[in-house]
Amino acid sequence: MANETKGTLLLKGDPKIAIKKLSLPMILAMLVQTLYNLVDGIWVAGLGSNALAAIGLFFPIFMIIIALASGLGIGASSEISRKIGEKNKEGADSAAIISILLAIGLGLITAIILLITIKPILQSIGADGKTLNLTLDYAYILIIFSPLLMFNNVSNGILRGEGDAKKAMYAITAGSLLNIFLDPLFIYGFKLGIKGAAYATVISFSISSFLIIYWMFIKRKTYLNITFKDYKYDHNILKKILKVGVPASLSQISMSIAIFVLNVFAVKAGGDLGVAVFTSSWRIINFGTVPLIGITMAVTTVTGAAYGQRDGEKLSTTHLYSIKFGLIISFIVMITIFIFAPQIAKIFTYSKDGSLIYNDLVKALRVMSLFLPGVPFGMFTSSMFQGIGHGVKSLIVSINRTIIMQVFFSWLYIFVFKIGLSGVWWGIVTGNAVSSVITFTWGRFTIKKLRQMERI
Numbered sequence: 296m297a298n299e300t301k302g303t304l305l306l307k308g309d310p311k312i313a314i315k316k317l318s319l320p321m322i323l324a325m326l327v328q329t330l331y332n333l334v335d336g337i338w339v340a341g342l343g344s345n346a347l348a349a350i351g352l353f354f355p356i357f358m359i360i361i362a363l364a365s366g367l368g369i370g371a372s373s374e375i376s377r378k379i380g381e382k383n384k385e386g387a388d389s390a391a392i393i394s395i396l397l398a399i400g401l402g403l404i405t406a407i408i409l410l411i412t413i414k415p416i417l418q419s420i421g422a423d424g425k426t427l428n429l430t431l432d433y434a435y436i437l438i439i440f441s442p443l444l445m446f447n448n449v450s451n452g453i454l455r456g457e458g459d460a461k462k463a464m465y466a467i468t469a470g471s472l473l474n475i476f477l478d479p480l481f482i483y484g485f486k487l488g489i490k491g492a493a494y495a496t497v498i499s500f501s502i503s504s505f506l507i508i509y510w511m512f513i514k515r516k517t518y519l520n521i522t523f524k525d526y527k528y529d530h531n532i533l534k535k536i537l538k539v540g541v542p543a544s545l546s547q548i549s550m551s552i553a554i555f556v557l558n559v560f561a562v563k564a565g566g567d568l569g570v571a572v573f574t575s576s577w578r579i580i581n582f583g584t585v586p587l588i589g590i591t592m593a594v595t596t597v598t599g600a601a602y603g604q605r606d607g608e609k610l611s612t613t614h615l616y617s618i619k620f621g622l623i624i625s626f627i628v629m630i631t632i633f634i635f636a637p638q639i640a641k642i643f644t645y646s647k648d649g650s651l652i653y654n655d656l657v658k659a660l661r662v663m664s665l666f667l668p669g670v671p672f673g674m675f676t677s678s679m680f681q682g683i684g685h686g687v688k689s690l691i692v693s694i695n696r697t698i699i700m701q702v703f704f705s706w707l708y709i710f711v712f713k714i715g716l717s718g719v720w721w722g723i724v725t726g727n728a729v730s731s732v733i734t735f736t737w738g739r740f741t742i743k744k745l746r747q748m749e750r751i
Contacts, residue, residue: 300518302458303379306600310613313597314590314620317455320464322589324471329585331471338478339492346489349429352422355551356413357437360405362547364445367398368452369595370540373681374532375456375519376596380603384520390532391453391519397536398449402442409438429489436493440501447500450507455596457518462510470503539681542690546677549690553697557705557719564709565655565716572652573719575643576659580666583628587621587670591678598682607746614679614742618735621671629667636660655716662720669724672731676738685741692734700726 305313339346371394378387413434417427437444447466454463474495481491510516554577561573594617601609632639640656673696680689705722708714714721 298518300457300459302460303518304458306376306379306458306597307604310597310601310609311616313458313600314593314613314617317458317460317593317596318590318620320460320589321455321592322586324464324467325585325589327468327471329582331474334475335478335492335496338482339489342482342488345426345429348426349433349489350492352417352420352426352430353434353437356409356416356434358551359548360409360437360441360444361448362544362551363401363405364398364448365452365547366542366544367394367401367445367536367540368448368455369543369681370394370452370536370538370686371449372452372456372592373539373595373599373684374536375453376458376599376682377535377603377684379457379518380600380606383603386529386532387457387518388520389527389529390536391456391521392523392526393529393533394449394453394536395446395521397533398445399442402445405445406438406441409441410435413438433489433493436490436497440497443497443504444500447504447507450504450511453511453519453521454507454517455592456599458596458600459517460593462507462517466503466506469506470499473502474499535684539684539686539689542686543681546690546693549694550697553702556698556702557723560702560705560709560722561716561719564718568652568655569716569719572655572659572716575640575652575656576663576720579632579639579660580663583632583664583667584670586624586628587674590617590621590624590671591674593617594675594678595682598679599684602683602745605749607742607749610679610683610745611742614675614738617675617678618671621675622668625667625671629664632664632667633661636664658717659720662717663723665724666727669727669731672735673727676734679738680741683741683745688737688741692730692737695733696727696730700730702726704729 305316336350339350371390374390374394375387378384378390414427414431417430417434422430447470451463451466454460454466477495477498478492481487481495482489483491485491487494511519511521558570558573561569565572594613597613597617598610601613636657639660640653644650644653644656673692677689677692680686680692701723703722704726705719708718708722708725709716712718
């Protein structure tokens with residue numbers, strides 16, 4: 296029997312302690328990563344509108360790559376934590392090896408397909424001239440390194456799966472902080488322009504990946520023994536990883552589709568200024584959900600371990616405690632945004648043109664802050680479904696929340712009740728509230744059924 300680590304003991308112990316200890320490092324990592332994304336945008340903005348347009352054109356394609364990578368990471372984390380709960384060390388090792396091979400293989404396929412198709416794709420959506428060339432300069436560099444990006448996300452999922460959130464935090468934080476410092480150096484210092492932004496990103500997640508490679512393969516400071524010598528392929532483990540990973544990837548893509556539709560609604564209701572209000576307010580609300588995203592990663596891992604242990608009581612406790620923990624954070628963030636909406640809005644509207652949307656932005660922030668308390672009920676139940684291997688349920692939950700409920704209520708308020716641009720904000724809040732009630736009820740029913748089966 297392999298030596299237990301602090302992480303595996305944490306997963307098998309008190310779920311309340313596990314949720315807190317695994318959440319806090321990931322919350323910090325997500326906040327630093329979000330800060331990097333913000334700073335990256337600021338540095339690129341200095342190159343002018345063509346560079347910003349180039350980043351914007353490639354962004355949806357890049358988000359698909361990220362969705363595939365993070366989905367696989369969730370699949371790996373879920374399967375490994377369940378195997379650890381089952382005390383199946385060999386199965387957990389196998390899940391880690393399969394996940395890494397899958398990540399590299401998928402990364403290579405993605406890179407080859409996109410290198411061939413990226414130019415026609417961009418041309419088909421209207422990119423041409425200088426903007427097209429800038430987009431390609433940026434895109435080709437990131438596409439070539441897709442296998443490493445996939446590996447990075449999946450290996451972080453492996454670390455979370457064995458309860459080692461601190462190493463995952465160190466890797467993500469190191470990469471993000473490095474990127475913040477490399478951006479100005481490569482963009483302006485080395486005069487590489489938009490290529491510099493891409494190189495800074497690639498170098499940063501390469502360093503993050505090398506840290507993980509050092510821990511996993513050189514120092515071997517992990518619970519899992521990841522070695523390709525005498526490895527025996529297990530088709531069932533691959534199926535279980537994909538059963539969670541593929542729906543998780545599709546869930547993230549569904550969110551992008553919903554935002555695209557809501558942008559269209561914002562244009563219809565408020566023109567270009569409507570989109571500006573929606574984009575700015577949604578960015579702030581998304582920042583408010585960052586701590587909750589950190590908790591979701593812990594929920595997947597801890598519920599996975601509880602399911603592997605066949606401990607229905609622990610599974611139920613993990614689900615309810617994580618929601619209570621998330622609610623406390625949600626209410627704090629909601630109250631902060633609601634009270635300081637005028638000051639936050641000033642940050643985005645200090646220019647003469649920006650002042651035109653100030654009043655609408657304050658209103659949007661106050662309405663959309665009400666979105667936050669409903670998030671833990673839906674988001675953490677979805678993560679619980681991923682933890683217990685019910686990936687399709689998690690996908691249904693995401694589609695119901697984003698594409699069905701939020702889009703439906705926004706459409707209803709704007710086009711039927713004719714309440715204008717605020718219909719988008721109230722549609723998001725109402726859709727999220729309704730879907731959260733449905734999701735939470737489904738989650739509790741699922742846990743009840745599992746506990747009944749456990750008793751039988």
